[in-house]
Amino acid sequence: MNKIYIGLGSNLNNPIQQLENALAALSALPEITDLIYSNFYSSKPVGPQDQPDFVNAVASFSTLLDPIPLLDALQNIEQEHNRIRERHWGPRTLDLDILLINNDTLSLPRLTVPHPYMLERGFVIKPLADITPGMLLPNGKTVEEHLHCINTTDLVCL
Numbered sequence: 687m688n689k690i691y692i693g694l695g696s697n698l699n700n701p702i703q704q705l706e707n708a709l710a711a712l713s714a715l716p717e718i719t720d721l722i723y724s725n726f727y728s729s730k731p732v733g734p735q736d737q738p739d740f741v742n743a744v745a746s747f748s749t750l751l752d753p754i755p756l757l758d759a760l761q762n763i764e765q766e767h768n769r770i771r772e773r774h775w776g777p778r779t780l781d782l783d784i785l786l787i788n789n790d791t792l793s794l795p796r797l798t799v800p801h802p803y804m805l806e807r808g809f810v811i812k813p814l815a816d817i818t819p820g821m822l823l824p825n826g827k828t829v830e831e832h833l834h835c836i837n838t839t840d841l842v843c844l
């Protein structure tokens with residue numbers, strides 16, 4: 687069984703609803719069990735600032751799916767929910783990013799695990815701390831310890 691952590695993000699077309707729909711779609715997948723998820727947080731966009739605030743959350747689940755079939759399943763959900771992505775690092779209706787798979791490292795053309803930017807992003811670490819504060823991160827710190835090292839001042843728990 688693989689233990690998966692994913693980040694969810696949206697800043698278009700009712701972001702809270704987008705995340706709720708995505709979580710419902712995930713829990714409806716027969717290949718996924720033990721789904722849990724964090725609080726939802728709003729935050730200023732990282733990257734280009736001329737776009738709406740984001741809503742983010744983190745979810746974890748167990749699955750027997752291998753990484754690429756899992757990525758396909760997540761990208762299916764993104765497409766089913768009318769993913770709009772206007773430009774690189776621009777606004778989007780729904781983003782489902784694989785953050786961690788067990789303690790594995792993967793470097794594939796379509797998928798890098800751990801997610802290369804996760805440690806520097808408050809909108810990932812703060813919700814991750816909701817569901818697994820004591821888990822060790824790739825830098826050897828617990829999620830809770832690492833949370834104290836990054837800026838989360840613009841995050842608002844919804």
Ligand code: ROI
Pocket residue numbers: 694695696729730731732733734740741742775776781809
């Ligand atoms: N900024 C925030 N706050 N949340 C996101 O999910 C997010 N996703 C992105 C970029 C554009 C980098 N900025 C973000 O892809």
